[in-house]
Structure formats: C-alpha cells, structure tokens
Amino acid sequence: MRARHQQSTLKRLSLDILSERKWVLIATVLTCVQVGLTVYLPVLIGQAVDVVIRPNALRNILPILYRMAVVIGLNTIVQWLNPIIYNRLTYRYIASLRQRVMEKLDNLPLAYLDKKSVGDLVSRVTTDTEQLANGLLMVFNQFFIGVLTILVTIFSMADIDLLMLAMVLLLTPLSLFAARFIASRSYTLYQKQTQSRGQVTQYIEEMITQETLLQTYNAQDKSIETFSELNENYANYSKSAIFYSSTVNPTTRFINSLIYALLAGVGALRIMAGAFSVGQLTTFLNYVNQYTKPFNDISAVLSEMQSAIACAERLYLVLDEEENHLPVKRVLDSQTLYGQMSFEHVQFGYDKTKPLIKDVNLDIPAASKVAVVGPTGAGKSTLINLLMRFYEVDKGSIKLDGVSISDYDVEDLRSQIGMVLQETWLKTATIHDNIAYGKPNASRDEVIAAAKAANADFFIRQLPQGYDTYLADAGASLSQGQRQLLTIARIFIKLPKILILDEATSSIDTRTEALIQAAFEKLMQGRTSFIIAHRLSTIETADIILVMVDGDIVEYGNHQALMDKKGMYYSMQMAQAT
Template structure:
C-alpha cells in the first residue's frame, strides 16, 4: 500500500514538474491553449449545423433549399477553419515540446558533468546513455500525445457535455450515467501499465549497459571463451525486458478496444432512447442527429484517452528517471581561489590523509609524503594498493576524508577544481579520443593551438610518422572516436595531447603500455625532456621505467611501506626488491 502511495506521489510530482517546464514558454503555451479551445468549439458546433440541415429536409418536395444552401456554406467555412487548426496546432505544440525536451536533455548532460565522480562511477554508462536518448525521446512522444489526444479529448468531453445539456437533460443523464464505465476501465488498465512501463524503462537501461559492456569487451570475451555465458546472461536480461514490454503493451492495447466496446453499448442505448422520444413527438430527427453526433464526440475521447494513458504513463516513467538524475547533488566546490600558473612551483605534500570509497571499508590511512618541485615521483605496488587513488585525490576527482593535500604549501581545497586540474597533464592507460580530426584531438586542451604547435607536439610524441600515413594527415576525421586506429596509435595521440597542453605538472599512468618497445624508448626520452623542471607522478607496472625517478613510493593496502630511490630500495631488500626480482623473472609486474 505504501509503495502504491509513493508511486502515485512520484507520478504527480513528475507531472507537476513537466507542466512547470512547459509553462516556461508562457506565450507559446497560451497560444496553443487558445487555438485548441477554438478548434474544439468549432468541432462541437458542427453537429448543430448538421442537425439543422436535417430539419430543413422535412420530406419529399419540402426542402428549404435557400436556408440549406446558406447552412452548407457555413458548414464548409467551419470545416475549413477546423482543418486549418488541426494542421496548425500540432505544429505549435510539437515545436514547444521538442524544444522543452531538447533543453531537458541538454540540462541532463550538463548535470552529468557537474556530478561528483563518485556518483558517475557507480552508474553504468549504458544506463546514463539510455536516460539521455531513449527516455527523452519517449518523453517527447508522450507529451505530444498529451496535447494531440488527451488535452483535446478532455476539452471535447467538457464542451460536448455542455452542448448536450442545452439539448436535452434526460438524454444527457443516460450518457453521463453510463460513461463512468469507460473511466473505471481506463483507470484500471492505466495503473497497471504505468507499473509495467516503469519496470520496462529500468530493464531497458540495464540491457543497454549489458550490450555496451559486451561490445566493448568482445576481445576479452572471445579470449576466455566466455561468449556462451554472456549469451545466457543476455537471454535472461532480454527475456526480462521482453516480459515487461509484453505486459506493458498488452495493457496499453487492452484499453482502446475495451472502452470502444463499452462506448458502442452506450451509443446503442442513446439511439434507442432517442427513437422512442421521436415516436412520442418530444424529439425531432435533426435533434437526434445532433445528439448522436454529440454522444459519439463525447464518448470518442474516452477511447483516445484510454489508448494514450499508457503511453503517457510510460513517458512519466522516463521523465522520472531523468528527474532522478537532475535531482542528484552537484559536486560541491569548496574553493574559490584560482592558481596563478606563472607563480606555480610544484611542491606537493600529503599530510595524514585518510580516504575510503566506501566509508565502512578504509583504503588509505594516515598517508603522508612530500614531493619537491621538479621531482619525479614513482608510485608502485600491487593491484588495489591505492596508486590510482592517490592521483584521484590529487586531481580532486575525490576529496580526502581526513588530512590535507597541499600544493606550494596551500591546501588544494582552497582552489577551484578547474584551477587545480588545469595545472596537470595526464596520460592514462585507457585512452580516450573524441570524434573530430586528428588535429582537433591533439589540440583538445587548447582549441586555438596553431598547426605548427600541433605538428611540433605530434613529433615530440613520435606520433607524426603514422599521422603522415593517414589519408588526410592531420585533417583525417576520426568519426568513430579513434576506433579506426590501433590502440598504440590512440595512445600516441593521447601523449601528443599532453605535449601540446604544456602542463606545469605531469601524471603518467602506465602511459606507454600499448606502444612497441622501440617507440617506447623514444617516447621515454621525450617524456624525460617534458618532465624537466616539472613535478611528475608516474604509476608504473613496468618497473624498468621508473628506475631514474627521484623518489619511489611503495604502497600496499593504502600505506607507504617503503620509500626512497631505486638504489636505496634495492639495497634495503624489502618489498620493492621482491617486486624487482619478480619483474626480472616474469618480465612485467602487474
């Protein structure tokens, strides 16, 4: 019972929020309402003219042609204006709705960029994409139906009821007394379809996430012969989605024929009662004709409303998912100061830092170390030791739970996140390129970079050789976000992007993992030049790449268990020494 009440409250809240958004364009909304009311009034007025025309045809050789001609002319005008409004109104509210949904989609995407990474990391990419694309499209379709059928239907019911009251009270009581049957049936069906559509949208997001994971990891799936398991998992999820869709569509399809059957019974009852009234002389044929038209107009919207209610419920479920995203709290900006890049030295200190992704499971405890300006600091340790977490904290992707991180002696939380991140260049093990030209990707941090500087950065990163072999060189368009390039080529472009940015400090997270040995040697020399007078952090699994680091931090379970340079750590014959021995025997430590 409580779940049902909560669901109803969520639905009403979502409806109110959508209505408030539509009212943001008050002028268009007002014009649409007035034009729709005028369209319905003309539609309701037409049966009056038809009834009068029937009465002008009294019998053989008793037709009032003069009055009938004028009436037909009036009917043609009414039909013409109604047709024009039926064409114009959908254009007006389609424009308003798609403008609103486009704004909502844009707001949702901007919201994603403002959310804490802790929230984004917990969401599947497929589900977020589904909210911004499929859900927003279905929301637009549902809102179009609200104006095209629901709103017009409600107005038609109201105006037709008033017109019928003007004709005959007894006949109106007959129609109104039977019509609640359609309402009860429509409500019964729509309440169930709403629940099914809610489950359908959630299941669709999960399915989209699973498909994205399957496609992205196809090589791994084939490597471990895991395709049958993936297929079985997909079959289960696909069956669940199909089951929810089946029941949602079933209830959606059930509403219209059921209410049509009930309305046909009502129409037959009104016809019989009207015929009896004509025989008794209390009703004319023209009045019955008008009333039957009204009865049809009055009952038809119930069919339309019942058929569209399920679509509206599905749209509300989609809107609810989008609003849930918009209602998430933005990443809190604690700092206001902005770094003066020209004055930056690069001294970095971690002072008794505690951090945990899950508050009940501590990862880093009481961690302290200092990196002097211009030093190269290497971070090594087993998987899960907290190496990447240190970088996340330094870049303020996450904030520390206790302690502080200082840059040039000042707590980094004093500065804006954008100001902090602007000082760093980062190359990750997993590359990312955007849809655009090769030059656009290299100049990502500075779109106004000259072609000369772009080429210089590519040469420094040793990427110029393969770029020159591309069809249009630096103007080659990567319409698949770099998927048409090899993994090594993608990584070379990522490295060139850092060279072009000329950051004050560097973070290299296994930056040459996908590059051949010869190119890696050349890149390492380029990095050595780039790291001169720059504070640099290197996360390395290939221990041979960090032997020249000024300082090496050995992490295990969130603690620094050893630190020093390569020579002193090897002489200590501790954990680092064991890693080096394992590296020499295996070839690579992971």
C-alpha cells in the same frame, strides 16, 4: 509511495513544459479554436436535418451548407497547424532536457558514474527521452483536446436536454474507472520495462566493445545465453505492459457503444413525446460521440503516459543527483603556481565502511618527479583520483602550494594538470582535433610540434590525409600504440604545471618507449610529476619513489636509498630482474 512519486514527476514535468510560455500559449489558443469549430459543426448538421424534412428544403439548406464548408475548411487548417506547434513545443523541451541531462552527467562525480552502467545511462539519454517525447505528443494531440471537448460538449448537451445529459454523465464514468484500473497496473510494468531495457542496452554495449576478447576466449555461447535471458525478460515486461495498455481502448469503446445505443433509444422516445426534433437528436448524438470519443483517446494517453512518466522519473533522478561542488575559496593563479604538494592525514574509501587509504602523509617539493609503485589494488590510482578530485577525501587534506585543493575551482585545478592514462580514448574527429583536445584553439604548428615531441609525427604523415585524417571509427583503425602516442601528444600541447602518467607507455614498443621517456624527461623539468609504473626500470631516476601496499605508503625514498634498505621495493626490483 509510488503514486506520490508519480504525481511529483508529473507536476515537475508540467512546470518544465509551461516554461515554454510562448509556444504553450499558441498551442492553447489553437486548441480552443479547433474544439470550438468541431463542436459547432453538429449544430449545423442538426439544423440541416430539420431543414431537409420541411418544405423548400433546397433553398433553406444552401446557407447552412455554406457555413459548414467554412467551418470544415477552417478546422482543417487548424488541425494541420496544431501538430506542428505541438511537435515544436515537445521537441524543444526534449532537446533542453537531453542537454541538461548530458551537462549533469559531465558534472557529476565519478563516484556516481562508477555505480551506473554505461548502457543504462545511454538508454536514459536516448531511448527514455524519445519515449517521453512520444508520450507528450499524445498528451497534446489527444489529451488536452479531449478534455476541452468533453467540457464544451457538456454545456452544449445541457442546452439541448438536461435529462439525457444526466444519463450521459452518470454512465460515461464507467469507462474512466475501467481505464484507470488498467493504467494503474500497466505503470509498474512500464517501469520494469524501462529498467530491463537499460540492462539490455548496457549488455549490448559491453559485448560489442569487448568483441575481440569475447572471441579470444570462445565465450560466444555464454554471451548469447546471457543476452537471451536479458532479452527475454525485456520482451516479457514489454508484452505484459503493452497487453495491459492495449486493453484500455477496446474496453472503453465497448462501454461507450452501449451508452450510445441506450441514448439513441431514449432519444427516439423523446421525439415521439415531442420533447425535441429529429435534428436536435442528431446534434445530441453527435455530441455524445464527441463526448465519449475523447475518453477513448484519454484512456490510450493514460496508458502511454505511464511509460512516459516512468522515463521522465529516470531522467529527473539523474538531474537530482548532487554534484557535491565545494565553495571556491581561492583563485588558482597559474603564473605563480610552483607545484609543491602535500598530503596531510588523508583517508579515503570507495566504501565508507572500508577505508582503502588510511593515513597518508607526504611532502612533495615543487618540480619533483614522484613515482608510485606497488601491487595491484594497493591504492596507486586512488591516490591520483584524489589528486585530480575525481573523488573527495574523507578526512585530511591535499594541499597545492600550501592551499587545500578543495578550495580551488575544479576546472581551474584540472586545467593545471596533464594526465595520460593507460587506457586510450580518441574522439570521432581529425588527428589534429584529437591532439588539440585540451587546447582547441591550437595552431597547426603547435599540433605538429606536440606530435613530434611525442614521436607520433612519423606515422601521422603516413596516413592518407596526414593531420587532417578523419578518425570515423574513433581511432579503432589505429594500433594501440599509435592511439597512445596521440594521447601523449595532447600533453605536449597543453604543457601543464603538474603531470600524471598512469602507465603512459604500457602500449609502446621498447624503442619508441625510450624516445618517449626522453621526451617525458624534458617535459618534466620544472614540473611536479607523478608516475605510476609497473616496469620499475622506467622510474629509477625519480626523485621520490612511493611504495604502496593496501592503501599505506610502506616505503619512501629514491631508488638507491630503497635498494639499500632491501625492503619491498628491493624485492620488486629483484622479481622483475629475474
């Protein structure tokens, strides 16, 4: 099974590289020229040896030396060009592969991303692609040239002496068997090495990101202990893989040296028997060197390729993931969008055997302000995830203006939804670019107006370059509240038809929160809005309040109706009031 996977990955990798037809053709032609010149040189050396031992050596050897100088000069130029071509071909492919992987990750459902660690995915896009590039360069620089050299030297040796060629062909496979034996064991170790490297990368990313929390709870010792274990595992797998692969070259060199010594002895006997000249033996032994040397290079490449194929397999696994794009049946017209929402017998579970939302039925009029409350884990954020189509419902449907949202293109749907999360994210860019993230072509006046509406203009103008201040640390130098204000400003510049506010003011002080709430009230006029909030005082003016417990909507109504009912919502209000 493992061998089948390896062969499948290698075949796919080869087809991908062959798609760069122009550069593959140039590389092939130059490789053939390099091998031809390299194999022709021993012929000239043999001729020179035969001339030297004859009369008038100086006069006869000069034309041979001239041809040798030309061959060496041309070979030098070709050997200088070939690596340039190989590098261009390899890194064009690696850039394309990395681009495809990133595009794939951008289009994969969150269900896949939630199951993968960030560090592992980062390792695939960065370290694995680099490891694959190194392996491919070795293939071009050593493997292809080596294989072609072997084939050409076989024919050349056959032209000199068939008996000695037979000895070469019978003995040299010994080094191949040794290389294959070692390479088959190193592949498994390289697979474990790449997996372990992903775990180390993930842990480093997690610990550095949460360094403040780590020090707050004095968990440094435990963190160092866990990292030491992961690091030791990675080191052990790396040492084992490198040890196995490093034994290939010495082993094959030792076997080839024995073969060379044996052939030199037999060749001396053939000269004494008058079978061929000293120059022919010199040429033949040069061919034996040229023939056996690629086996050393190929064995090293085979070892390195085990790591490269393991990396390629991890990258192709990402590319092979299904995006689960449903066919687009309707075009979403933003001009005629009202925002009426309905949930009809919606069922969903992150684990299909354990449904979280069991049977939700809702009818939300257009331009309604809907608040979703409930204890942690009740399914509030899950409801929003389904609305945004981060996840697809298992059963039932969610409809927008009477049409299932699964019938619309995902991008069209999300373009009509503005979302502010509790967790803030800013990119490494200017303040202007961060606010205009959802509308890249926004003018400076639009950005300033959005910042003022979000009450962010006052602190932005206090920054060194105002709206042109570059956040090299992705906003880490700003306070949590300031970062939240910038993310809220993004919504004001986008002006979507549907709003989702998931604890959007949780990091804002009370005074600023009051201003933001007033701005939100203005923004929500005429728009369907969903608000997730733990501070119940912020959602008392909602048209509809949904109280969720364990994935079910247990109460439904406005603030006064739910307070009169004296159920779960009433209990939550009383608990916060005390």
